[in-house]
Amino acid sequence: MSLPSKVKIVEVGPRDGLQNEKENVPADVKIELVNRLTAAGFANIEAASFVSPKWIPQMATSREVMAGIVRKPGVIYSALTPNMQGFEAALAAGAGEVVIFGAASEAFSQRNINCSIAESITRFEPVAKAAKEHGLRLRASVSTAFGCPYQGEVPLESVAYVVARMRDLGCDEIDIADTIGVATPRKTQAVMQAAIGEFRIDGLSGHFHDTYGQALVNIYAALELGITIFHSSVAGLGGCPYAKGATGNVATEDVLYMMNGLGIETGVDLDAVVDAGAFISQFLGRKGASRVGNAILAKRAG
Template sequence: MIKRPDCSTDFPEKVTLYEVGARDGLQNEAPLPSQTKVDFINLLSLSGLTHIEAGSFVSAKRVPQMADSLNVMRAISRKEGITYSALTPNIQGFEMALSAQADEVAIFGSASEGFSQHNINCSIDESLKRFEPVMALAQLHNIPVRGYLSCVIDCPYDGPTDANQVMDVARALIDMGCYEVSLGDTIGTGTPIKVARLIETINSHIPHHQIAVHFHNTWGQALPNIYQALSMGIGTIDASVAGLGGCPYAPGASGNVATEDVIYLCQQLGIETGVKLEKIAEAGWLITEALGILPRSNVSLAMKAKKLQ
């Protein structure tokens, strides 16, 4: 017999969708013209989303797809009530995010030592130290900071990640000043039971409202994992229009869970998202056509087929 964690099925009445397609999605796709990105973000801004990750201020050599983030974020048509965020790993990145008028910044760490070394070339402890100047500047400028935590289930280099280690690093990020930590299943090997055990451990020390989940769909488990997280009270879900993205430092990692699929799931569960599925699908069709690929969203493909009938 498998001992299952004690999980409630008390779904939240409303969830926040944190749209990462314009950053985490596009940084792992073919480079696009800046204006295409601007048009994409402007369309997303009409959907009812409240959080859009719009750029990344990292090394252009490592992530050339994001080299134009400053120009893109300066050119978008901002809508009231939407937080436009940017990834900022260091002081230089934070200063560029300020210049781009980012409403929020994000830092990214790892729950596994192997991935930390391969992704940001330092240990977990060293990475936390590196974030301290960024956190100090963010506090000075009254800019909210969100934390990303990679490899919370498994690591491509170290194997299974201990849930207590995830909890420790997440707690450290919150203690530094992050208002929320997004738990990333970077290589998509999570299953509902693994997710339940992780959230059960996390929730023993960190409240629901400070935790988000970020699932990749490499093994087709992203939606079941989100269902599990929702059933345990998690109220913020990271998602990427059309399932764009992956991870260049995690071999075999495919795209993020598709925003369209998450919205449909929430609709069927009676959970409010405040986001218009049709507008999100339109944004997905625009960007995948520009990339020359098909959407990686079953819901998007079904909607497109119905539209063409």
């Protein structure tokens, strides 16, 4: 089976990666991280989240970060926008893409935002409309698509339903997210096939967490189907504040090492990402969670 010759890696460390950190990460450190990632060659960086600081205190500096980063032409700087207030803030901050999100699990939707899946998507209609009117890219993230901490199995029909609703809102890209990291390769392919049935394959992305150590094999399973967009987080930063025990996103360094080994073009400099991972890990006062990053740093120090 032939694999894609080129993929897009969406770097989510500055937003999805850092949002769960207990200690405050100041704006200047976030700006430095985004600038390093821009220089490494990413075409899309999730840089900010315009949510209530009451819920996600770490994202309170998003305006400062978006104002302070050195922007490279052609690079998409994304921001999470849960409502119109968030959208207006993202627009004012110069986001090139706004991200909306909904769960494929009914139980997760109820526990997380206190409404049904259908209600949650309806809430995004004004945001989607405003994004289109202002010429911004619109991306949707479908969380708990492979499993839920509350209800366990998530029916494939639920994933297909949410993807179809997000498509109808006019989304340019739709992420299929393994929020708690429970997927395995066969499950990955079944869920992705359900999504492919509702949305064009070149607009679907895989967002895998590495809780059970399956993220890389799941990415490979998605590659086999022809998926060409993947999310990852520098130094393996992150987790999910609403999913107990969920570890971080798959580490960008590990994904890049695998893609390089497969001869798949990413346009991203692995060594520069290792440096960025070392920078943020040093600030956080702990070793990065990327095996590749740690191996390369050890080899350099050798």
